Amino acid sequence: MRLMTDKIRVIPEACSGFLMCHLACSFAFTKSYNPAKSRILIEEVDATEPFRISFTEECNDCGLCVRYCFYEALKMEGRKRIA
Ligand code: SF4
Numbered sequence: 001m002r003l004m005t006d007k008i009r010v011i012p013e014a015c016s017g018f019l020m021c022h023l024a025c026s027f028a029f030t031k032s033y034n035p036a037k038s039r040i041l042i043e044e045v046d047a048t049e050p051f052r053i054s055f056t057e058e059c060n061d062c063g064l065c066v067r068y069c070f071y072e073a074l075k076m077e078g079r080k081r082i083a
Helices: 020-030
Strands: 008-010 040-044 051-055 074-076
Touching: 020 040
Parallel strands: none
Antiparallel strands: 008 074, 040 051
Protein backbone atom coordinates (compact mmCIF):
# COMPACT_ATOMS: atom_id res chain seq x y z
CA MET A 1 0.00 0.00 0.00
CA ARG A 2 1.23 3.49 -0.90
CA LEU A 3 -0.17 6.78 0.39
CA MET A 4 0.65 8.51 -2.89
CA THR A 5 1.85 7.76 -6.40
CA ASP A 6 4.42 9.47 -8.60
CA LYS A 7 1.68 11.24 -10.58
CA ILE A 8 -1.40 11.52 -8.41
CA ARG A 9 -1.71 14.10 -5.68
CA VAL A 10 -4.20 13.28 -2.93
CA ILE A 11 -6.36 15.86 -1.12
CA PRO A 12 -8.03 13.65 1.52
CA GLU A 13 -10.06 16.45 3.10
CA ALA A 14 -11.93 16.83 -0.23
CA CYS A 15 -12.91 13.14 -0.34
CA SER A 16 -16.64 12.52 0.17
CA GLY A 17 -16.38 8.73 0.24
CA PHE A 18 -18.46 8.59 -2.96
CA LEU A 19 -16.24 5.73 -4.26
CA MET A 20 -16.64 6.33 -8.00
CA CYS A 21 -12.84 6.06 -8.18
CA HIS A 22 -13.09 2.53 -6.74
CA LEU A 23 -15.68 1.46 -9.26
CA ALA A 24 -13.91 3.01 -12.25
CA CYS A 25 -10.61 1.35 -11.35
CA SER A 26 -12.07 -2.08 -10.65
CA PHE A 27 -14.11 -2.05 -13.86
CA ALA A 28 -11.14 -0.93 -15.95
CA PHE A 29 -8.90 -3.73 -14.71
CA THR A 30 -11.30 -6.58 -13.84
CA LYS A 31 -14.41 -5.79 -15.94
CA SER A 32 -16.48 -5.94 -12.78
CA TYR A 33 -17.69 -3.34 -10.32
CA ASN A 34 -15.87 -4.75 -7.35
CA PRO A 35 -14.30 -2.23 -4.97
CA ALA A 36 -12.30 -5.04 -3.35
CA LYS A 37 -10.37 -5.32 -6.63
CA SER A 38 -9.72 -1.62 -6.98
CA ARG A 39 -6.15 -0.36 -6.94
CA ILE A 40 -7.20 2.72 -5.00
CA LEU A 41 -8.27 2.25 -1.39
CA ILE A 42 -10.61 4.58 0.53
CA GLU A 43 -10.85 3.88 4.24
CA GLU A 44 -12.97 5.67 6.84
CA VAL A 45 -10.76 6.76 9.71
CA ASP A 46 -12.30 9.12 12.28
CA ALA A 47 -13.76 12.59 12.67
CA THR A 48 -10.40 14.33 12.31
CA GLU A 49 -9.44 12.42 9.16
CA PRO A 50 -12.68 11.13 7.62
CA PHE A 51 -11.11 9.25 4.70
CA ARG A 52 -7.63 7.89 4.06
CA ILE A 53 -6.73 7.41 0.40
CA SER A 54 -4.01 4.97 -0.63
CA PHE A 55 -2.99 2.90 -3.63
CA THR A 56 -1.99 -0.73 -4.05
CA GLU A 57 1.36 -1.69 -5.55
CA GLU A 58 -0.49 -2.62 -8.77
CA CYS A 59 -1.56 0.99 -9.42
CA ASN A 60 -0.04 2.11 -12.70
CA ASP A 61 -0.82 5.84 -12.44
CA CYS A 62 -3.24 5.65 -15.38
CA GLY A 63 -5.31 8.50 -13.91
CA LEU A 64 -8.75 6.99 -14.50
CA CYS A 65 -9.68 7.38 -10.84
CA VAL A 66 -8.75 11.06 -11.07
CA ARG A 67 -11.24 11.57 -13.91
CA TYR A 68 -14.00 9.97 -11.86
CA CYS A 69 -13.35 11.91 -8.67
CA PHE A 70 -16.03 14.60 -8.87
CA TYR A 71 -14.89 16.16 -5.58
CA GLU A 72 -11.32 16.87 -6.75
CA ALA A 73 -9.74 14.79 -3.98
CA LEU A 74 -7.37 13.37 -6.62
CA LYS A 75 -5.29 15.49 -8.97
CA MET A 76 -2.98 14.46 -11.76
CA GLU A 77 0.37 16.19 -11.39
CA GLY A 78 1.59 18.00 -14.48
CA ARG A 79 -1.60 17.51 -16.49
CA LYS A 80 -4.83 19.41 -16.90
CA ARG A 81 -7.91 17.59 -15.70
CA ILE A 82 -9.74 16.15 -18.72
CA ALA A 83 -13.34 15.81 -17.51
S1 SF4 B 1 -4.32 5.49 -11.26
FE1 SF4 B 1 -5.35 3.88 -12.47
S2 SF4 B 1 -4.61 1.95 -11.59
FE2 SF4 B 1 -4.13 3.55 -10.10
S3 SF4 B 1 -5.87 3.55 -8.70
FE3 SF4 B 1 -6.29 5.10 -10.27
S4 SF4 B 1 -7.51 4.01 -11.85
FE4 SF4 B 1 -6.53 2.46 -10.54
